[in-house]
Amino acid sequence: MSKMKMTRRSTGAAGRRDAIVSTLTLDRAKAFLSLCGYSDRLLRASFPFGGDRIVPLAAFAHEPMDARSACIAVIDAAVVEGDMRSEVAAYRQLGAPIVVAMRRESLEIWKQREDDAERVKEVSADQAEAYFRSHASELGPDVVFRAKTWGRFDDQFQLEFVDAGLMPIVEKATGEKLTRLIERVVHQLRRSLYPNLSAVSGADGHWLLKSVFWLLAAKILRDKEVPGFKRLDLLSVEDVFAKVARHYNSRNTDAAGIDVRTRKQRAALESAAESIASFSHLGHVTTESLAYVYESALITKDTRALLGTHSTPQYLVDYVVWKLAPWIKDIGTDKRDVFEPACGHAAFLVAAMRLLKEMLPSERQADRKGYLRAHLHGVEIDSFAIEIAQLSLTLADIPNSNGWDLAYGNMFSDGLLARKTGQATILLGNPPFEDFSKTDRAEIQRKRGQEVQINKAAEVLAQTLPALPVGGMFGFVIPQGVLFWRSTETLRRMLCEEFELKEICLLPDKVFSLSDADSAVIIGRKVKSSEQSHAVSCRRVRKADMEAFRLDYIVSSQRDITQQSLCRSTEARFIWPDLPDVWQCLEHMLRLKDIADIGEGLSYRSNLPQDVRRSSDRPFPGAVRGFTKLGRELQTHNHPPEVWMNLSADVLGPTRMGADMVPQVLLNHARASRGPWRIKAFIDRDGHAFTNNYNAVRPKDDTSLEFLWALLNSPLANAYAFDHARGRHNLPGVLGQMPVPPWTRAEHESITQLVSEYHRLAETGDLRQASSSLRRAALQIDALVLRMYDLPPRLEREVLDLFAGQSRVGVPFQQDRYFPAGFGPWVHLHEYLSDEFENSRASALLQSHRTFDVPEISEALRRATEDFEE
Secondary structure, three states: OOEEOOOOOOOOOOOOOOOOOOOEEHHHHHHHHHHOOOOHHHEEEEEEEOOOEEEEEEEEOOOOOOOOOEEEEEEEHHHOOOOHHHHHHOOHHHOOOEEEEEOOOEEEEEEEOOOOEEEEEEEEHHHHHHHHHHOHHHHOHHHHHHHHHHOOOOHHHOOOOOOOOHHHHHHHHHHHHHHHHHHHHHHHHHHHHOOOHHHOOHHHHHHHHHHHHHHHHHHHHHHOOOOOOOOOOOOOHHHHHHHHHHHHOOOOOOOOOOOOOOHHHHHHHHHHHHHHHOOOOOOOOOHHHHHHHHHHOOOOHHHHHHHOOOOOOHHHHHHHHHHHHHHHHHOOHHHOOEEEEOOOOOHHHHHHHHHHHHHOOHHHHHHHHHHHHHHEEEEEOOHHHHHHHHHHHHHOOOOOOOOOEEEEOOOOOOOHHHHHHHOOOEEEEOOOOOEOOHHHHHHHHHHHOOOOOOEHHHHHHHHHHHHOOOOOEEEEEEEHHHHOOHHHHHHHHHHHHHEEEEEEEEEOOOOOOOOOOOEEEEEEEEOOOOOOOOEEEEEEOOHHHHHHHHHHOOOOEEEEEEHHHHHOOHHHOOOOOOOHHHHHHOOOOEEHHHHEEEEEOEOEOOOOOOOOOOEEOOOOOOEEEEEOOOOOOOOOOOOOOOEEEEOOOOOEOOOOOOOOOOOEEEEEOEOOOOOOOOOOEEEEOOOOEEEOOEEEEEEOOOOOHHHHHHHHOOHHHHHHHHHHOOOOEOOHHHHOOOEEOOOOHHHHHHHHHHHHHHHHHHHHOOHHHHHHHHHHHHHHHHHHHHHHHOOOHHHHHHHHHOOOOOOOOOOOOOOOOOOOOOOOOOOOHHHHOOHHHHHOOHHHHHHHOOOOOOHHHHHHHHHHHHHHHO
16 A cells, blocks of 8 residues: 655644644545545645644545535544544644544544534444445535535535534634734835835835735745646745736736835845745635635725725625525526625625536536636725735636636726626625715716615615516625615615515624624515515524524524515515514504603704814803713613703704703613613703703603603613614604503502602612612512503513523613523513512422412413413
């Protein structure tokens, strides 16, 4: 048998950077892998990856041979010194989900996990061949590849051997290492050429970034043995730049590289090239890892602000493309034309490329290069982003060269979006989230001769969707506001009338690493006529569940709603509550606007002279007492810092309810937290002026401020705002629709008295000592408010369970749930807090074997039993 000779560079467990290197019998391992479908062209011996490690034998699903296509790593267990689990885990960055550790007398099958390794099976040497034969269908290249890439989306692709959450971890880790390299080398180059940071112009900064990125690109292409780069000397920087330029501009053989004008520049670039050349082998790097580099190191703050650039997380790209995969499969091979507007680093094009390659019939694989370049199209206004996109696509289609159809230009003018979309059947993207400036919007409207959307993402949809051919499909990541803004109603009406919507998935803020915008995924296809009777998958991911979605696409809630129901709502707003049964049960009740006036505070004019005071901590002529800023420390038993406000007509904009100075309850206009506790309402008995950082609620009759305070701070009010308010604000129009229960005079007096006692205790006592009493009082108030709503126990529990694990805001005590974790019975909160329930322990029930004598508890348990039976 042939053997691979390797020198042992270090010893010890896998915490070190060096690979385990030994003499390994390759023919035996290759024979086992061939039984599973791995031909010689899919195997690589002595494959380098991450750091200085080398895997003795790696098996891949296809080219390019990188972390995405890596399936099985083979190592020699006989030379491992130390813990085998740690040694196997050290190969994680290769991306292979399965590791075969071979010994002379046996072999072990290991499964790579996100942060550990798990031994799945040990097989004796005489049973090894039979084992691989019997498991060939589970270990084959296509099967393992689909399990590691599609297993998170579809259970049918999952395998016992494969952790579907491995790839995001691997690609992120590699991307972070590349980002640190880029940042270090850019800093080194900048210090050498521009010791004075203030002397670096915008053009200089672009030259620095581009130079370093081209050096990195050359390093990656060389390590991947791309033709023309195999023997490239990275220190010959001018030759490097010329080769990269020709690679990026394969249709233009005269393309110029980066200018190196002085000896000082050449010397600095050679030093930078040396740093990059000495970095670990990058043959295993995937296109997806470049997304982290693009987002973290290669986009300047100015570019991000100007263009609204935000890199799409790979898990979200994969989610959109996979959701469209069944529809794409139904399209003829030659009609699968993909267009990504504002393509950035081409995340969606790369994902679509992988899918198109997988769907391409075997008899057409020989023409794969021409096919892919004819069916993938993008447009981008950032020239540097196009370079990254070209490299991304090339890395995903090694060994083929460049030649991708990526147009440079302003996609909003000259009908570019419509022309490109008209030639496509698959429309994918994550367009800019920002609004147009007034100047840019006016200019585009002048050129187009028609109305332009305020928001850039909305305008992308407005220009592309009408041009999409019938049968064409789309998958977009968009600002959540597009689903409900008044300005986008026409766009939604078009979606209702001309498209079949497949899915809308609401996502929380902070999905993008450097953007905090609320976002959504919307997926659909154009039809001749929309019957609207089909179900739309309406999904929502809350902030607390984002990690579960990122890893396994588990959502917080999911409902199937007919398209007709979505479209017949007010302004065709694509929104839905998480607690529909609760709100339906309360739909007969009065609304908050029926018993109180609700509105925002005042605004000041913009561009006032510098010597004009809007407010001050000290009195000044004509000023009145008021509230301007909310502050995170505000608690509901007190009020924010008092200031002096200028109410002169010369400085005021719209006053709304902010200048009336009457007794009222004030609450925060911006949400108090990202969770369900959105409202912090406090009593303003003296009647202050206030800005639009607040909303006012004023009773229309003799309802007490204390009673309104209890309603607004209740779990039901917070649940309503959480379920209905969109974005970051508690809008008066939304709050006004909150259901309000009927109440008796006794209930009104009881709640008013309890709230007064709560305030007295909070304002006069030691908050630390009184926290337990305050918490008990707050729970009693919440229980009485909920009792007035008279929800069935199951529905009241749905409301209260929304707050499980969520810290209550605006209170001087800790509260993160209403019932203990694991508490089963469905009983009302007021019943649970009662002395009778406290005295009725489960142990007492088991001992006595008798029914409760207390009618209230007996009735509660009877209803709970009925709910369980339902």
